[in-house]
Amino acid sequence: MSLKNKLRLLITGGSSYLGQHLTPQATAVYDTLYTYFQHDPLNSGQRERLDLRDETAVLRLITDFRPDVIIHTAGSNRGADMAAVIRLGTRHITQAAQQVNARLIHLSSDVVFRGDAPPYAETAVPSPINAYGRAKTDAEAIVQSYPHHVIIRTSLIYGLDVMDHGTAWMAQALRAGQPVTLFTNQIRNPVWVETLSQACLELVDHPFTGVLHVAGRQVMSRADFGLRLLDYWDIRERDTLFMGPTGAGEWPLNCELDLRLATAVLRTPLPGVDEVLAGFPLR
Numbered sequence: 001m002s003l004k005n006k007l008r009l010l011i012t013g014g015s016s017y018l019g020q021h022l023t024p025q026a027t028a029v030y031d032t033l034y035t036y037f038q039h040d041p042l043n044s045g046q047r048e049r050l051d052l053r054d055e056t057a058v059l060r061l062i063t064d065f066r067p068d069v070i071i072h073t074a075g076s077n078r079g080a081d082m083a084a085v086i087r088l089g090t091r092h093i094t095q096a097a098q099q100v101n102a103r104l105i106h107l108s109s110d111v112v113f114r115g116d117a118p119p120y121a122e123t124a125v126p127s128p129i130n131a132y133g134r135a136k137t138d139a140e141a142i143v144q145s146y147p148h149h150v151i152i153r154t155s156l157i158y159g160l161d162v163m164d165h166g167t168a169w170m171a172q173a174l175r176a177g178q179p180v181t182l183f184t185n186q187i188r189n190p191v192w193v194e195t196l197s198q199a200c201l202e203l204v205d206h207p208f209t210g211v212l213h214v215a216g217r218q219v220m221s222r223a224d225f226g227l228r229l230l231d232y233w234d235i236r237e238r239d240t241l242f243m244g245p246t247g248a249g250e251w252p253l254n255c256e257l258d259l260r261l262a263t264a265v266l267r268t269p270l271p272g273v274d275e276v277l278a279g280f281p282l283r
């Protein structure tokens with residue numbers, strides 16, 4: 001198919017951990033343009049630097065490119081101006097999507113939940129307990145004001161070719177002899193970045209609208225998850241590694257996501273961590 005006949009796809013945050021995996025796969029299928037802000041690890045293909053807080057710039061980019069679909073990955077829990085990037089950025093993206101009637105696929109998080117009433121179905125009412133969760137909850141409400149949307153709530157993202165943010169932080173701290181505590185009572189459904197990328201792409205041209213929980217089907221503690229990845233990446237420095245429960249703190253305890261709707265809606269399989277790791281030799 002010529003570029004002219006392909007769906008036009010805009011990915012915000014092509015430089016994010018998810019975006020770096022998603023964008024090359026998207027480019028192979030769609031007429032894809034990605035945005036970055038301060039880093040451009042991909043550095044190839046159609047791309048533009050964009051500050052999502054700049055309403056005029058967002059509107060200009062989107063009315064120029066006229067995407068059929070936008071996958072809005074930018075706006076994570078990292079970065080100094082995190083809350084503004086999430087709230088304002090999502091507002092600008094939603095307004096611009098409306099201008100060009102684009103389907104909007106928005107990445108959200110399991111931490112919109114308080115973590116005391118798992119498993120969480122798509123119908124559960126968000127009840128965030130920290131600033132990141134509150135910003136992502138507000139962003140969801142903004143996206144929901146525009147009917148042509150999908151909100152993907154997901155869990156801890158990991159990959160086996162590029163180290164995820166959490167493991168990279170742990171590895172650096174352990175190698176520097178700094179204490180790292182892995183919590184035995186923080187429960188999540190970690191998701192392989194390939195699974196999440198595939199699900200995002202499946203939803204590009206799909207009739208589903210609304211909220212969808214997309215994560216790995218293995219429910220596990222951060223301690224078990226952390227140990228699996230330290231083993232996989234062969235991080236042997238563990239003298240300063242501790243394990244134990246955390247008290248009621250800044251992060252919700254059990255955010256297990258109910259994946260029944262995603263399993264019914266998507267062809268993309270949702271393997272758990274051990275299923276994924278079984279297919280890969282240790283490093």
Ligand SMILES: NC(=O)c1ccc[n+]([C@@H]2O[C@H](COP(=O)([O-])OP(=O)(O)OC[C@H]3O[C@@H](n4cnc5c(N)ncnc54)[C@H](OP(=O)(O)O)[C@@H]3O)[C@@H](O)[C@H]2O)c1
Nearest residue numbers: 013015016017018037038039051052074075076155156157
């Ligand atoms: N990682 C996880 O475990 C996890 C879990 C649940 C949900 N999620 C959600 O999944 C999505 C992707 O997460 P991630 O961890 O892959 O993200 P990430 O690696 O932390 O990347 C954040 C992205 O936001 C961009 N960004 C920051 N400030 C910006 C600004 N002012 N204007 C435009 N872009 C800006 C960054 O661009 P530059 O790098 O170019 O500056 C980068 O592309 C996020 O929506 C996150 O909430 C992630």
